[in-house]
Amino acid sequence: MAWQRIDRAVRSMGDMVDLGRYAKRHGKRLVFASGPGGGVLELDFTSPMSELIMLILAFAAQLEGQTILERNQGAAKHLQSLGRWPGGPIPYGFQPVRKTFADGKEGWWLGEHHPTAKIRRAAIARFIAGKSYSAVTAWLNDTKAVTPANHRARLMKRTENPQSSWTETTVRSMLLSPIVRGYLVKKDGTVLRNSDGSPIMQGVALIDDSTWHKIKEAEAARANPKLSAPRRKDAHDLLGVLLCGVCDHNMHTAVATNRDGSRRHTFTCNSKAHNDGEPYPAVKQQETIDYVDKEFRERFGMFRRTQVVRVAGVDNRPEIAELEETVKELSTRLTTLRGTAADAVASQLQGVSDRLDALRIKPIVPPHIEEIELDTTWGEDWDKADAAGRREILLDLNVRVSVGAPTGWRRPVSERLTFEIRRPDPEADALMEAAHQANL
Numbered sequence: 001m002a003w004q005r006i007d008r009a010v011r012s013m014g015d016m017v018d019l020g021r022y023a024k025r026h027g028k029r030l031v032f033a034s035g036p037g038g039g040v041l042e043l044d045f046t047s048p049m050s051e052l053i054m055l056i057l058a059f060a061a062q063l064e065g066q067t068i069l070e071r072n073q074g075a076a077k078h079l080q081s082l083g084r085w086p087g088g089p090i091p092y093g094f095q096p097v098r099k100t101f102a103d104g105k106e107g108w109w110l111g112e113h114h115p116t117a118k119i120r121r122a123a124i125a126r127f128i129a130g131k132s133y134s135a136v137t138a139w140l141n142d143t144k145a146v147t148p149a150n151h152r153a154r155l156m157k158r159t160e161n162p163q164s165s166w167t168e169t170t171v172r173s174m175l176l177s178p179i180v181r182g183y184l185v186k187k188d189g190t191v192l193r194n195s196d197g198s199p200i201m202q203g204v205a206l207i208d209d210s211t212w213h214k215i216k217e218a219e220a221a222r223a224n225p226k227l228s229a230p231r232r233k234d235a236h237d238l239l240g241v242l243l244c245g246v247c248d249h250n251m252h253t254a255v256a257t258n259r260d261g262s263r264r265h266t267f268t269c270n271s272k273a274h275n276d277g278e279p280y281p282a283v284k285q286q287e288t289i290d291y292v293d294k295e296f297r298e299r300f301g302m303f304r305r306t307q308v309v310r311v312a313g314v315d316n317r318p319e320i321a322e323l324e325e326t327v328k329e330l331s332t333r334l335t336t337l338r339g340t341a342a343d344a345v346a347s348q349l350q351g352v353s354d355r356l357d358a359l360r361i362k363p364i365v366p367p368h369i370e371e372i373e374l375d376t377t378w379g380e381d382w383d384k385a386d387a388a389g390r391r392e393i394l395l396d397l398n399v400r401v402s403v404g405a406p407t408g409w410r411r412p413v414s415e416r417l418t419f420e421i422r423r424p425d426p427e428a429d430a431l432m433e434a435a436h437q438a439n440l
Contacts, residue, residue: 265285311368
C-alpha cells in the first residue's frame with residue numbers, strides 16, 4: 001500500500017497503530033514515496049523495528065498536524081482582527097473587493113453589490129412594515145429576485161441554477177443576520193468581537209443602526225404580539241400623534257360625567273408646561289378619531305405604501321490619514337533597500353497608493369435614506385389595521401395632529417384640528433410631478 005507522505009495516510013498515533021495492525025495481519029507493506037530525508041520509506045512488519053519506526057513517525061506527523069492547526073488558527077485570528085473577509089459563501093448584497101488594511105497589506109473586503117443590496121433593503125423594508133416571512137418570500141419569488149445561490153454564481157462567473165428559488169428559511173436568515181451591518185459572523189450567528197468588545201468588521205454596512213433596531217423590534221413583535229401594542233397605562237389610539245397646540249405636548253384621555261349621567265370621553269391636555277392664563281384644550285374623542293381617519297384616507301388612501309430604510313454613510317478620512325502615514329513609511333524604507341526587497345516594498349507602496357487615490361475621490365459618503373415602495377396602498381393597510389396598528393402607521397409617517405385652543409364658543413372639532421405631515425407628502429409629490437410633466 002503506497003502513499004506520497006505519512007500525513008497522507010494518518011494524522012494520529014492511534015490511527016497509525018490501527019494501520020500497522022492491519023498491515024501486519026494481512027501481510028502488507030507500507031510504502032511512502034517521500035519519507036524522512038526525502039527518500040522512499042518502506043515498512044515491512046515482519047520486523048519489530050518497522051513498528052517502532054512507524055510509531056515514531058506517527059508521533060511526528062501528529063505533532064506537525066497540531067502545529068499547522070495552531071498556526072492556521074493564529075493566522076485566521078490575526079486576519080480577522082484586521083477586518084479581512086475570511087472567505088466562504090458571499091453574503092447577499094455584497095461582493096468581494098481588494099483593500100489595503102492597517103498592516104499595509106492587501107486582502108479581501110466585502111463591498112456593496114448595488115443590485116442585490118437594493119433587493120435586501122427592500123425586503124427589510126417590507127419586514128419592518130409588518131409583512132410576514134412568508135409574504136416577503138412570496139414577494140421575492142414573484143419579482144424573480146436573484147437568489148443568494150445565483151448571486152454567488154454570477155460573481156464567480158458560473159452557470160446559474162434556473163430552478164433556484166427563495167425559501168422562508170433563507171429569507172429569515174437574510175433579514176435577521178448581523179452581516180447586513182458589515183459584521184464578521186460565525187456559523188452559529190454570533191458576532192465576532194475584538195478584545196474591547198467592539199464587533200469585527202468584514203465589509204461595509206448596508207443599513208444604519210436605526211434600521212437594525214427596527215428589524216429587532218419587528219422580530220420581537222412577531223415573537224410576542226403583545227409587544228407591538230402600547231405598554232403605557234394611559235396609552236390611547238392617538239398617543240404621540242395628537243398634540244396640544246399651545247404647549248406641543250401629548251394629549252391624554254379623560255372621562256367626565258354629564259348631568260344626565262352619561263359619560264363623555266375627551267382628549268385633553270394636562271401638561272404643566274402651560275403659562276398662567278393659557279387654556280388647556282380639550283376635544284371630543286370619537287370626533288377626533290373620525291377626523292384623523294377621514295384626513296388620512298383623503299391624503300394617503302390611494303397611494304402605494306412606502307417604507308424608509310436608512311443607509312449608513314462612510315467616512316474614509318481616518319483610513320486616508322492612516323494610508324498617508326503608510327505611504328511615508330514605505331517611501332522611507334524603499335530608499336534603504338535594493339534588489340528583491342526593494343521590489344517587494346515598491347509593489348506594496350503602489351498598492352497602498354492606488355487605494356489612497358480611490359478613497360480621496362470620495363472621502364465622505366453621507367448617510368442617506370431609501371424610500372421603498374411596497375405592494376399595497378396606505379388605504380388597504382389602514383383598513384386591515386386595528387387601532388394600535390393605525391397609530392403605528394401614523395407614527396411611521398410622522399403625522400402630527402394639533403389641537404387649537406378653545407375660543408369660548410362651540411366650533412366643530414375639525415376646525416380646531418390641524419393635520420400635519422412631517423415627511424414628504426405623496427399627494428404633494430404627485431401634484432408636483434403632474435405639473436412638471438404638463439410643462440414638458
